Amino acid sequence: MDIQTLLEWTDKQVLEKTGKHLDSLQESILQGIWEHQDYEKIAENNQRSYDHIKKEAWKLWQLLSDVFQEDIKKSNVRSILENKASSTIYNFVNSPHNNIRNHHVNVCRENNPYSENNLKKSSNFPDNDHLYPIINLTKAPELRCNYGRKLEISTLKEWLDNKTRLITIYGLTGIGKTALTLKLVSEIAPQFDYIIYRSLENIPQLIALKDDLK
Structure with missing residues (x-):
């Protein structure tokens, strides 16, 4: 924000x-x-x-x-x-028209990739107590549209599959770095227990960031 x-x-x-x-x-x-x-x-x-x-x-x-x-x-x-x-x-949690419910992402009501049946069928979904991945995007901007970026998404997925622990996406302001990240999140969510979005624009101190993530 x-x-x-x-x-x-x-x-x-x-x-x-x-x-x-x-x-x-x-x-x-x-x-x-x-x-x-x-x-x-x-x-x-x-x-x-x-x-x-x-x-x-x-x-x-x-x-x-x-x-x-x-x-x-x-x-x-x-x-x-x-x-x-x-x-x-971002208080859309209890709205019947929202895209986020209890911090779980619902990309679409129809053909929802995070539906209970689809998640149970996914071989990539971790064996844990969460029916849904816990995704906190309350501080993320709204992703209104998608401009493709299939090649970039594919590359990022490959890095994640290779267990890359830190990925930096950088470039000029306004070219769509955040949109690319949020699009990636919508496609990889079932592979993770938790996904949390935080902005580092104002360079928060590490201890403050850790407290914010609790």
Whole structure:
């Protein structure tokens, strides 16, 4: 999730709760924390004093704590807001028209490759207690269309069959790296117990990433 989406969602929640929008300084503080800036850097960027930013940030954490009924502070505001926003934005779990049910991917209601019968028949499906592979794509963008990429998909599948532990897909922004990955996930899911999507765009610390995956 990008910072602009998060700010818009957070502002909407605050408006519904308090009748007021976030002001520009509050948004700047949230954006600074999102970008792993300290109060000194946020103060410099906004031409304010450190003490003023620290005071306004404390007020903001109190406001957000009231709105979301969580103990929000500088150290956890990003993870809490991102998790809540993702849960809301992608809250199709109980909808009869969704494509994700209980974190299990249903690519299509008809001819579903993850139907109970198909999974039981699959020789590649691991012998475990899961009827379905556990696939968490709540933080992934929606894949609206598929532009082929059969050769690339075939190559990636071959690497996975060869037990490759780390695969890097890189290239210019907008060429379809994420779409390729999500298309691959839709085809290989029965081979895995768990598939989890997380963005590393903002370079999260390893300990934070590990906590997020628990």
